[in-house]
Amino acid sequence: MNALQQEYFRQKLLRWRHELLREAGVTLNSLSAGGITEADLTDRASVETDRALELRTRDRARKLISKIDQALERISNGTYGYCEETDEPIGLRRLEARPIATLSIEAQERHERMEKVHRDD
Incomplete structure (x- = not known):
């Protein structure tokens, strides 16, 4: 960036x-x-x-x-602008939509999937 x-x-x-x-x-x-x-x-x-x-x-x-x-x-x-998990850049479109984002879209999706799996237990 x-x-x-x-x-x-x-x-x-x-x-x-x-x-x-x-x-x-x-x-x-x-x-x-x-x-x-x-x-x-x-x-x-x-x-x-x-x-x-x-x-x-x-x-x-x-x-x-x-x-x-x-x-x-x-x-x-x-x-x-860098993902806390992967150190990859977070896309500008994501930052524009959510300027406080700390995870890339992929990392956020993984996080949400894991949350859902553990919540369903």
């Missing part, structure tokens, strides 16, 4: 990270805006369900930010 491609993915990852952090800030502001004021039990349950869903979504985003940080570190140390 050349320097221009690395910079493209670095910028893409930074934009993605910034957007996730912005969304987390919006969530934090809305959750800290106050308690549940709905008197009706059904409305209250609906609001609580919505908040729980939002918190699960933010937890997933937190984990994704960690993976983005790891990808940015791999760009810094020159290992970005």
Whole structure:
């Protein structure tokens, strides 16, 4: 991967990270805006369900930010774009679709097949 491609993915990852952090800030502001004021039990349950869903979504985003940080570190140390299992280059199309990918498509498929085999036991 050349320097221009690395910079493209670095910028893409930074934009993605910034957007996730912005969304987390919006969530934090809305959750800290106050308690549940709905008197009706059904409305209250609906609001609580919505908040729980939002918190699960933010937890997933937190984990994704960690993976983005790891990808940015791999760009810094020159290992970005190479499969962790085979050391073969990960295709640009795969990185475009999933910039945090650490496995080539073939290695990912093997991993998923093994996971399925062991899950079925």
